[in-house]
Amino acid sequence: MALIDYANPSKFISLTDRLLPWLIGGAALALAFGVNQVFGAPEDYQQGATVRIMFIHVPAAWLSMFGWMIMTISSLGTLVWRHPLADVAAKAAAPVGAAFTLICLITGALWGRPMWGTYWVWDARLTSVLVLFLMYLGVIALWRTVEEPTRAARAAAILTLVGAINLPIIKFSVDWWNTLHQPASVLRLDGPSIHPDLLVPLLVMTLACGLTFITLHLAVMRNEILRRRIRTMHLLQAQRAPGS
Amino acid sequence: MKALTALFGRDAKLAVRAGGGAPVAVLFFLIVVTITPFALGPDLALLQRIGPAILWIGALLASLLALDRLLAADLDDGSLDLLTMSDTPLELALAAKALAHWLTTGLPLVIATPLLALFLNLDLVASAAVAATLLVGTPALTFLGLAGAALTVTLRRGGLLLSVLVLPLTIPVLIFGVAASNAAIVGPLPFGTPFMILCALSLTGLVIGPVAAALALRSGHD
Numbered sequence: 001m002a003l004i005d006y007a008n009p010s011k012f013i014s015l016t017d018r019l020l021p022w023l024i025g026g027a028a029l030a031l032a033f034g035v036n037q038v039f040g041a042p043e044d045y046q047q048g049a050t051v052r053i054m055f056i057h058v059p060a061a062w063l064s065m066f067g068w069m070i071m072t073i074s075s076l077g078t079l080v081w082r083h084p085l086a087d088v089a090a091k092a093a094a095p096v097g098a099a100f101t102l103i104c105l106i107t108g109a110l111w112g113r114p115m116w117g118t119y120w121v122w123d124a125r126l127t128s129v130l131v132l133f134l135m136y137l138g139v140i141a142l143w144r145t146v147e148e149p150t151r152a153a154r155a156a157a158i159l160t161l162v163g164a165i166n167l168p169i170i171k172f173s174v175d176w177w178n179t180l181h182q183p184a185s186v187l188r189l190d191g192p193s194i195h196p197d198l199l200v201p202l203l204v205m206t207l208a209c210g211l212t213f214i215t216l217h218l219a220v221m222r223n224e225i226l227r228r229r230i231r232t233m234h235l236l237q238a239q240r241a242p243g244s
Numbered sequence: 245m246k247a248l249t250a251l252f253g254r255d256a257k258l259a260v261r262a263g264g265g266a267p268v269a270v271l272f273f274l275i276v277v278t279i280t281p282f283a284l285g286p287d288l289a290l291l292q293r294i295g296p297a298i299l300w301i302g303a304l305l306a307s308l309l310a311l312d313r314l315l316a317a318d319l320d321d322g323s324l325d326l327l328t329m330s331d332t333p334l335e336l337a338l339a340a341k342a343l344a345h346w347l348t349t350g351l352p353l354v355i356a357t358p359l360l361a362l363f364l365n366l367d368l369v370a371s372a373a374v375a376a377t378l379l380v381g382t383p384a385l386t387f388l389g390l391a392g393a394a395l396t397v398t399l400r401r402g403g404l405l406l407s408v409l410v411l412p413l414t415i416p417v418l419i420f421g422v423a424a425s426n427a428a429i430v431g432p433l434p435f436g437t438p439f440m441i442l443c444a445l446s447l448t449g450l451v452i453g454p455v456a457a458a459l460a461l462r463s464g465h466d
Contacts, residue, residue, distance in 0.1 A: 079459070079463075131412050131415060134412045135412050137408075138405075138408050138409045138412065141405055141408060141409075142395065142405065142409065145396075145399055145401065145402075145405055146399065151463070151464060154460075154463035154464075155395050155460060155463070155464070158391070158395060158456050158459050158460050158463070159395060159409060161456070162391055162413070162452060162456050163413070165452060166413050166416075169416050169445070169448075170412070170413075170415055170416055172416075173415065173416035173419045173420060173441075174415070174419065176419065176420075176423070176438075177419045177423070
Protein backbone atom coordinates (compact mmCIF):
# COMPACT_ATOMS: atom_id res chain seq x y z
CA MET A 1 0.00 0.00 0.00
CA ALA A 2 1.61 3.26 -1.06
CA LEU A 3 0.81 6.61 0.50
CA ILE A 4 -0.77 7.78 -2.74
CA ASP A 5 -3.49 5.11 -2.42
CA TYR A 6 -4.92 7.14 0.44
CA ALA A 7 -5.11 10.29 -1.69
CA ASN A 8 -8.77 9.43 -2.21
CA PRO A 9 -10.62 11.04 0.72
CA SER A 10 -13.32 8.33 0.79
CA LYS A 11 -10.66 5.65 1.13
CA PHE A 12 -9.02 7.64 3.91
CA ILE A 13 -12.36 8.03 5.71
CA SER A 14 -13.09 4.29 5.54
CA LEU A 15 -9.55 3.61 6.81
CA THR A 16 -10.00 5.96 9.76
CA ASP A 17 -13.41 4.40 10.41
CA ARG A 18 -11.64 1.10 10.98
CA LEU A 19 -8.56 2.52 12.73
CA LEU A 20 -9.99 5.15 15.04
CA PRO A 21 -11.81 2.88 17.55
CA TRP A 22 -8.62 0.86 18.03
CA LEU A 23 -6.49 4.00 18.30
CA ILE A 24 -8.86 5.60 20.82
CA GLY A 25 -8.91 2.42 22.87
CA GLY A 26 -5.15 2.02 22.62
CA ALA A 27 -4.48 5.63 23.59
CA ALA A 28 -6.87 5.39 26.56
CA LEU A 29 -5.28 2.15 27.75
CA ALA A 30 -1.75 3.52 27.30
CA LEU A 31 -2.65 6.70 29.19
CA ALA A 32 -4.22 4.67 32.02
CA PHE A 33 -1.16 2.41 32.20
CA GLY A 34 1.14 5.45 32.05
CA VAL A 35 -0.70 7.28 34.85
CA ASN A 36 -0.53 4.08 36.91
CA GLN A 37 3.23 3.92 36.30
CA VAL A 38 3.61 7.60 37.16
CA PHE A 39 2.00 7.18 40.56
CA GLY A 40 4.08 4.04 41.12
CA ALA A 41 7.26 5.97 40.49
CA PRO A 42 9.31 7.05 43.51
CA GLU A 43 9.25 10.68 44.56
CA ASP A 44 12.27 12.79 43.85
CA TYR A 45 14.47 13.41 46.91
CA GLN A 46 14.45 17.15 46.26
CA GLN A 47 11.26 17.84 44.36
CA GLY A 48 8.90 15.46 46.16
CA ALA A 49 5.60 14.67 44.43
CA THR A 50 5.90 17.65 42.04
CA VAL A 51 8.35 15.63 39.93
CA ARG A 52 5.25 13.87 38.58
CA ILE A 53 4.43 16.99 36.57
CA MET A 54 7.42 16.01 34.47
CA PHE A 55 5.59 12.96 33.08
CA ILE A 56 3.11 15.17 31.25
CA HIS A 57 5.37 18.21 30.78
CA VAL A 58 8.22 16.52 28.93
CA PRO A 59 6.07 14.46 26.49
CA ALA A 60 4.05 17.59 25.73
CA ALA A 61 7.26 19.50 24.99
CA TRP A 62 8.48 16.78 22.63
CA LEU A 63 5.10 16.55 20.90
CA SER A 64 4.94 20.32 20.47
CA MET A 65 7.97 20.02 18.20
CA PHE A 66 6.63 16.80 16.65
CA GLY A 67 3.51 18.74 15.61
CA TRP A 68 5.52 21.34 13.69
CA MET A 69 7.49 18.48 12.09
CA ILE A 70 4.25 16.88 10.86
CA MET A 71 3.15 20.26 9.52
CA THR A 72 6.48 20.72 7.73
CA ILE A 73 6.35 17.30 6.07
CA SER A 74 2.70 17.85 5.10
CA SER A 75 3.57 21.29 3.70
CA LEU A 76 6.22 19.71 1.50
CA GLY A 77 3.51 17.25 0.46
CA THR A 78 1.26 20.17 -0.48
CA LEU A 79 3.83 22.23 -2.37
CA VAL A 80 6.02 19.54 -3.94
CA TRP A 81 3.90 16.44 -4.48
CA ARG A 82 0.48 18.10 -4.43
CA HIS A 83 -0.85 15.22 -2.34
CA PRO A 84 -4.55 15.99 -1.86
CA LEU A 85 -4.60 15.02 1.81
CA ALA A 86 -1.35 16.77 2.73
CA ASP A 87 -3.04 20.10 3.36
CA VAL A 88 -5.72 18.38 5.44
CA ALA A 89 -2.92 16.80 7.51
CA ALA A 90 -1.16 20.16 7.87
CA LYS A 91 -4.34 21.95 8.89
CA ALA A 92 -5.29 19.25 11.40
CA ALA A 93 -1.84 19.20 13.00
CA ALA A 94 -1.88 22.93 13.83
CA PRO A 95 -4.52 22.99 16.61
CA VAL A 96 -3.36 19.65 18.05
CA GLY A 97 0.26 20.84 18.14
CA ALA A 98 -0.81 24.18 19.63
CA ALA A 99 -2.78 22.32 22.33
CA PHE A 100 0.25 20.22 23.33
CA THR A 101 2.42 23.36 23.35
CA LEU A 102 -0.11 25.03 25.63
CA ILE A 103 -0.12 21.95 27.91
CA CYS A 104 3.67 22.15 28.03
CA LEU A 105 3.55 25.85 28.97
CA ILE A 106 0.83 25.45 31.62
CA THR A 107 2.36 22.38 33.31
CA GLY A 108 5.74 24.11 33.15
CA ALA A 109 4.31 27.16 34.92
CA LEU A 110 2.67 24.96 37.59
CA TRP A 111 5.96 23.09 38.07
CA GLY A 112 8.00 26.29 38.13
CA ARG A 113 5.95 27.83 40.93
CA PRO A 114 7.06 25.37 43.70
CA MET A 115 10.52 24.69 42.21
CA TRP A 116 11.75 28.09 41.05
CA GLY A 117 9.33 30.20 43.10
CA THR A 118 7.73 31.76 40.04
CA TYR A 119 5.27 30.80 37.31
CA TRP A 120 7.30 32.32 34.54
CA VAL A 121 10.92 33.22 33.98
CA TRP A 122 12.42 34.59 30.77
CA ASP A 123 14.60 31.57 30.33
CA ALA A 124 15.77 30.32 26.94
CA ARG A 125 13.76 27.09 26.74
CA LEU A 126 10.53 28.61 28.08
CA THR A 127 10.86 31.50 25.68
CA SER A 128 11.41 29.27 22.64
CA VAL A 129 8.33 27.21 23.52
CA LEU A 130 6.32 30.43 23.90
CA VAL A 131 7.53 31.60 20.48
CA LEU A 132 6.60 28.19 19.03
CA PHE A 133 3.11 28.61 20.52
CA LEU A 134 2.79 32.08 18.97
CA MET A 135 3.83 30.67 15.59
CA TYR A 136 1.22 27.91 15.87
CA LEU A 137 -1.39 30.60 16.53
CA GLY A 138 -0.12 32.57 13.53
CA VAL A 139 -0.54 29.54 11.26
CA ILE A 140 -4.04 28.90 12.62
CA ALA A 141 -4.90 32.57 12.06
CA LEU A 142 -3.70 32.36 8.46
CA TRP A 143 -5.78 29.20 7.89
CA ARG A 144 -8.84 30.99 9.19
CA THR A 145 -8.28 34.21 7.24
CA VAL A 146 -7.98 32.75 3.74
CA GLU A 147 -11.42 31.46 2.78
CA GLU A 148 -10.64 29.18 -0.14
CA PRO A 149 -9.12 25.92 1.24
CA THR A 150 -6.53 25.22 -1.48
CA ARG A 151 -5.17 28.76 -1.42
CA ALA A 152 -5.12 28.76 2.37
CA ALA A 153 -3.24 25.45 2.21
CA ARG A 154 -0.46 26.85 0.06
CA ALA A 155 -0.14 30.06 2.08
CA ALA A 156 0.01 28.09 5.34
CA ALA A 157 2.49 25.65 3.80
CA ILE A 158 4.87 28.48 2.86
CA LEU A 159 4.55 30.00 6.32
CA THR A 160 5.18 26.57 7.91
CA LEU A 161 8.33 26.03 5.86
CA VAL A 162 9.68 29.51 6.60
CA GLY A 163 8.91 28.79 10.27
CA ALA A 164 10.68 25.43 10.07
CA ILE A 165 13.81 27.16 8.74
CA ASN A 166 13.55 29.88 11.38
CA LEU A 167 12.73 27.75 14.44
CA PRO A 168 16.32 26.44 14.86
CA ILE A 169 17.63 29.99 14.38
CA ILE A 170 15.19 31.29 17.01
CA LYS A 171 16.14 28.44 19.35
CA PHE A 172 19.84 29.18 18.90
CA SER A 173 19.45 32.93 19.39
CA VAL A 174 17.26 32.53 22.46
CA ASP A 175 19.84 30.12 23.93
CA TRP A 176 22.47 32.77 23.36
CA TRP A 177 20.21 35.31 25.03
CA ASN A 178 19.61 33.55 28.36
CA THR A 179 19.74 30.15 30.05
CA LEU A 180 18.34 28.94 33.38
CA HIS A 181 16.41 25.78 32.49
CA GLN A 182 18.26 22.55 33.10
CA PRO A 183 19.99 21.17 29.99
CA ALA A 184 18.62 18.10 28.21
CA SER A 185 18.80 15.09 30.49
CA VAL A 186 17.24 12.28 28.44
CA LEU A 187 18.41 12.75 24.85
CA ARG A 188 22.16 12.95 25.39
CA LEU A 189 25.11 11.36 23.66
CA ASP A 190 26.47 9.75 26.83
CA GLY A 191 23.16 8.14 27.80
CA PRO A 192 20.33 9.54 29.91
CA SER A 193 21.27 11.11 33.24
CA ILE A 194 17.80 10.48 34.66
CA HIS A 195 17.27 7.46 36.98
CA PRO A 196 15.62 4.38 35.34
CA ASP A 197 12.79 4.44 37.94
CA LEU A 198 11.75 7.80 36.53
CA LEU A 199 12.81 7.14 32.95
CA VAL A 200 10.52 4.13 32.36
CA PRO A 201 7.26 5.93 33.31
CA LEU A 202 8.45 8.92 31.27
CA LEU A 203 8.91 6.78 28.17
CA VAL A 204 5.55 5.05 28.74
CA MET A 205 3.87 8.43 29.08
CA THR A 206 5.64 9.67 25.96
CA LEU A 207 4.30 6.71 24.00
CA ALA A 208 0.82 7.25 25.44
CA CYS A 209 0.81 10.95 24.65
CA GLY A 210 2.21 10.27 21.19
CA LEU A 211 -0.58 7.80 20.56
CA THR A 212 -3.08 10.41 21.78
CA PHE A 213 -1.55 12.95 19.40
CA ILE A 214 -1.86 10.61 16.41
CA THR A 215 -5.44 9.64 17.36
CA LEU A 216 -6.48 13.28 17.68
CA HIS A 217 -4.68 14.16 14.46
CA LEU A 218 -6.47 11.46 12.46
CA ALA A 219 -9.82 12.40 14.01
CA VAL A 220 -9.32 16.09 13.19
CA MET A 221 -8.26 15.19 9.63
CA ARG A 222 -11.42 13.13 9.24
CA ASN A 223 -13.56 16.01 10.53
CA GLU A 224 -11.83 18.39 8.15
CA ILE A 225 -12.58 16.17 5.14
CA LEU A 226 -16.23 15.93 6.20
CA ARG A 227 -16.35 19.70 6.77
CA ARG A 228 -15.04 20.30 3.25
CA ARG A 229 -17.66 17.96 1.82
CA ILE A 230 -20.37 19.90 3.61
CA ARG A 231 -18.90 23.14 2.25
CA THR A 232 -18.92 21.77 -1.30
CA MET A 233 -22.51 20.58 -0.87
CA HIS A 234 -23.54 24.02 0.38
CA LEU A 235 -21.86 25.65 -2.63
CA LEU A 236 -23.57 23.25 -5.04
CA GLN A 237 -26.92 23.83 -3.39
CA ALA A 238 -26.47 27.59 -3.61
CA GLN A 239 -25.64 27.22 -7.31
CA ARG A 240 -28.75 25.22 -7.99
CA ALA A 241 -31.00 27.54 -6.00
CA PRO A 242 -33.60 29.41 -8.09
CA GLY A 243 -32.78 32.92 -9.18
CA SER A 244 -29.06 32.26 -9.65
CA MET B 245 19.49 43.01 -15.17
CA LYS B 246 18.22 46.10 -16.98
CA ALA B 247 14.68 45.24 -15.98
CA LEU B 248 15.76 44.82 -12.37
CA THR B 249 17.51 48.20 -12.23
CA ALA B 250 14.50 49.81 -13.86
CA LEU B 251 12.21 48.20 -11.27
CA PHE B 252 14.53 49.25 -8.47
CA GLY B 253 14.60 52.84 -9.77
CA ARG B 254 10.81 52.92 -10.23
CA ASP B 255 10.15 51.68 -6.69
CA ALA B 256 12.68 54.04 -5.13
CA LYS B 257 11.27 57.02 -7.06
CA LEU B 258 7.69 56.10 -6.18
CA ALA B 259 8.57 55.77 -2.51
CA VAL B 260 10.36 59.12 -2.43
CA ARG B 261 7.90 61.13 -4.52
CA ALA B 262 4.56 59.65 -3.55
CA GLY B 263 4.84 60.75 0.08
CA GLY B 264 3.64 58.90 3.13
CA GLY B 265 6.61 56.50 2.99
CA ALA B 266 10.00 57.19 4.51
CA PRO B 267 9.25 60.47 6.34
CA VAL B 268 6.23 58.94 8.06
CA ALA B 269 8.22 55.86 9.11
CA VAL B 270 10.92 58.10 10.59
CA LEU B 271 8.24 60.19 12.30
CA PHE B 272 6.73 57.01 13.76
CA PHE B 273 10.20 55.98 14.97
CA LEU B 274 10.60 59.42 16.62
CA ILE B 275 7.20 59.12 18.31
CA VAL B 276 7.94 55.64 19.69
CA VAL B 277 11.21 56.92 21.14
CA THR B 278 9.41 60.00 22.53
CA ILE B 279 6.59 58.16 24.28
CA THR B 280 8.82 55.57 25.96
CA PRO B 281 10.20 58.00 28.59
CA PHE B 282 6.61 58.96 29.46
CA ALA B 283 5.99 55.34 30.38
CA LEU B 284 9.33 54.75 32.09
CA GLY B 285 9.98 58.11 33.71
CA PRO B 286 12.61 60.71 32.78
CA ASP B 287 15.48 58.89 34.47
CA LEU B 288 18.41 59.50 32.11
CA ALA B 289 20.56 56.74 33.60
CA LEU B 290 17.80 54.17 33.02
CA LEU B 291 17.14 55.47 29.51
CA GLN B 292 20.82 55.24 28.71
CA ARG B 293 20.90 51.64 29.85
CA ILE B 294 17.88 50.53 27.81
CA GLY B 295 18.41 53.02 24.97
CA PRO B 296 19.59 50.46 22.39
CA ALA B 297 16.57 48.28 23.18
CA ILE B 298 14.14 51.20 22.72
CA LEU B 299 15.77 52.19 19.43
CA TRP B 300 15.62 48.61 18.16
CA ILE B 301 11.97 48.13 19.14
CA GLY B 302 11.11 51.47 17.51
CA ALA B 303 12.91 50.55 14.29
CA LEU B 304 11.31 47.10 14.27
CA LEU B 305 7.79 48.52 14.60
CA ALA B 306 8.46 51.31 12.11
CA SER B 307 9.73 48.93 9.44
CA LEU B 308 6.84 46.55 10.13
CA LEU B 309 4.30 49.33 9.68
CA ALA B 310 5.69 50.27 6.29
CA LEU B 311 5.51 46.68 5.05
CA ASP B 312 1.85 46.38 4.09
CA ARG B 313 2.31 48.90 1.27
CA LEU B 314 5.32 47.01 -0.10
CA LEU B 315 3.20 44.92 -2.48
CA ALA B 316 -0.34 46.26 -1.97
CA ALA B 317 0.08 49.27 -4.28
CA ASP B 318 1.39 47.02 -7.05
CA LEU B 319 -1.52 44.65 -6.56
CA ASP B 320 -3.99 47.53 -6.81
CA ASP B 321 -2.66 48.93 -10.09
CA GLY B 322 -2.01 45.51 -11.63
CA SER B 323 1.77 45.78 -11.97
CA LEU B 324 2.15 42.81 -9.62
CA ASP B 325 0.43 40.62 -12.23
CA LEU B 326 2.85 41.89 -14.88
CA LEU B 327 5.79 41.10 -12.61
CA THR B 328 4.47 37.58 -12.01
CA MET B 329 4.10 36.93 -15.75
CA SER B 330 7.27 38.62 -17.02
CA ASP B 331 10.46 36.85 -18.15
CA THR B 332 12.45 38.24 -15.23
CA PRO B 333 12.50 35.67 -12.41
CA LEU B 334 9.96 36.77 -9.83
CA GLU B 335 12.43 36.05 -7.00
CA LEU B 336 14.92 38.58 -8.38
CA ALA B 337 12.21 41.14 -9.08
CA LEU B 338 10.96 40.84 -5.51
CA ALA B 339 14.51 41.10 -4.16
CA ALA B 340 14.95 44.33 -6.16
CA LYS B 341 11.65 45.64 -4.77
CA ALA B 342 12.72 44.75 -1.23
CA LEU B 343 16.07 46.48 -1.67
CA ALA B 344 14.35 49.62 -2.97
CA HIS B 345 11.96 49.44 -0.03
CA TRP B 346 14.83 49.10 2.42
CA LEU B 347 16.70 51.99 0.80
CA THR B 348 13.68 54.27 1.17
CA THR B 349 12.32 53.21 4.57
CA GLY B 350 15.06 51.23 6.36
CA LEU B 351 18.00 53.50 5.61
CA PRO B 352 16.24 56.72 6.78
CA LEU B 353 15.62 54.97 10.12
CA VAL B 354 19.35 54.22 10.39
CA ILE B 355 20.23 57.82 9.50
CA ALA B 356 17.77 59.14 12.11
CA THR B 357 19.19 56.88 14.83
CA PRO B 358 22.13 59.07 16.00
CA LEU B 359 19.74 61.99 16.48
CA LEU B 360 17.24 59.89 18.45
CA ALA B 361 20.11 58.42 20.48
CA LEU B 362 20.71 61.93 21.86
CA PHE B 363 17.25 61.88 23.45
CA LEU B 364 18.16 58.63 25.19
CA ASN B 365 21.44 60.01 26.55
CA LEU B 366 23.58 57.60 24.51
CA ASP B 367 27.17 58.68 23.93
CA LEU B 368 28.91 58.79 20.55
CA VAL B 369 30.20 55.19 20.63
CA ALA B 370 26.82 53.84 21.71
CA SER B 371 24.84 55.67 19.05
CA ALA B 372 27.34 54.63 16.39
CA ALA B 373 27.03 51.02 17.54
CA VAL B 374 23.22 51.09 17.43
CA ALA B 375 23.26 52.74 14.01
CA ALA B 376 25.72 50.12 12.72
CA THR B 377 23.63 47.21 14.02
CA LEU B 378 20.48 48.76 12.54
CA LEU B 379 22.30 49.24 9.22
CA VAL B 380 23.06 45.53 8.88
CA GLY B 381 19.97 44.28 10.76
CA THR B 382 17.07 46.15 9.14
CA PRO B 383 17.55 44.39 5.74
CA ALA B 384 16.69 41.11 7.50
CA LEU B 385 13.45 42.71 8.76
CA THR B 386 12.57 43.89 5.25
CA PHE B 387 13.24 40.48 3.66
CA LEU B 388 11.26 38.56 6.28
CA GLY B 389 8.52 41.15 5.94
CA LEU B 390 8.54 40.66 2.17
CA ALA B 391 7.55 37.01 2.65
CA GLY B 392 4.80 38.04 5.09
CA ALA B 393 3.56 40.78 2.76
CA ALA B 394 3.35 38.33 -0.15
CA LEU B 395 1.33 35.90 1.97
CA THR B 396 -1.15 38.52 3.14
CA VAL B 397 -1.32 40.93 0.19
CA THR B 398 -4.57 39.56 -1.21
CA LEU B 399 -6.32 39.33 2.15
CA ARG B 400 -8.81 41.91 3.28
CA ARG B 401 -7.45 42.33 6.77
CA GLY B 402 -3.88 41.43 5.95
CA GLY B 403 -2.13 44.24 7.83
CA LEU B 404 -2.73 42.94 11.33
CA LEU B 405 -2.09 39.33 10.32
CA LEU B 406 1.16 40.40 8.67
CA SER B 407 2.48 41.70 11.98
CA VAL B 408 1.37 38.56 13.82
CA LEU B 409 3.12 36.32 11.30
CA VAL B 410 6.32 38.31 10.90
CA LEU B 411 7.08 39.46 14.47
CA PRO B 412 7.96 36.01 15.92
CA LEU B 413 10.40 35.48 13.05
CA THR B 414 12.19 38.75 13.82
CA ILE B 415 13.16 37.70 17.35
CA PRO B 416 16.69 36.54 16.39
CA VAL B 417 17.38 39.86 14.64
CA LEU B 418 16.22 41.77 17.70
CA ILE B 419 18.29 39.60 20.07
CA PHE B 420 21.53 39.95 18.15
CA GLY B 421 20.94 43.60 17.29
CA VAL B 422 20.54 44.58 20.93
CA ALA B 423 23.28 42.14 22.03
CA ALA B 424 25.78 43.69 19.60
CA SER B 425 24.84 47.23 20.67
CA ASN B 426 25.20 46.38 24.34
CA ALA B 427 28.46 44.56 23.67
CA ALA B 428 29.87 47.74 22.16
CA ILE B 429 28.64 49.90 25.05
CA VAL B 430 29.24 47.89 28.24
CA GLY B 431 30.85 44.63 27.13
CA PRO B 432 31.95 42.08 28.25
CA LEU B 433 31.28 40.22 24.99
CA PRO B 434 33.16 41.25 21.86
CA PHE B 435 31.12 43.39 19.46
CA GLY B 436 32.18 41.32 16.44
CA THR B 437 30.43 38.00 17.20
CA PRO B 438 26.79 39.13 17.47
CA PHE B 439 27.43 41.69 14.73
CA MET B 440 28.61 38.97 12.34
CA ILE B 441 25.59 36.79 13.23
CA LEU B 442 23.37 39.79 12.49
CA CYS B 443 24.99 40.11 9.06
CA ALA B 444 24.44 36.38 8.54
CA LEU B 445 20.73 36.76 9.42
CA SER B 446 20.36 39.52 6.82
CA LEU B 447 22.07 37.41 4.16
CA THR B 448 19.90 34.39 5.05
CA GLY B 449 16.86 36.63 4.82
CA LEU B 450 17.97 37.81 1.37
CA VAL B 451 17.74 34.17 0.21
CA ILE B 452 14.65 32.97 2.11
CA GLY B 453 12.50 36.12 1.82
CA PRO B 454 12.29 36.56 -1.98
CA VAL B 455 12.02 32.78 -2.62
CA ALA B 456 9.17 32.35 -0.13
CA ALA B 457 7.47 35.54 -1.35
CA ALA B 458 7.65 34.42 -5.00
CA LEU B 459 6.23 31.04 -4.06
CA ALA B 460 3.40 32.74 -2.18
CA LEU B 461 2.55 35.11 -5.03
CA ARG B 462 2.59 32.38 -7.68
CA SER B 463 0.40 30.07 -5.60
CA GLY B 464 -2.05 32.89 -4.98
CA HIS B 465 -2.48 33.44 -8.72
CA ASP B 466 -3.84 30.14 -9.98
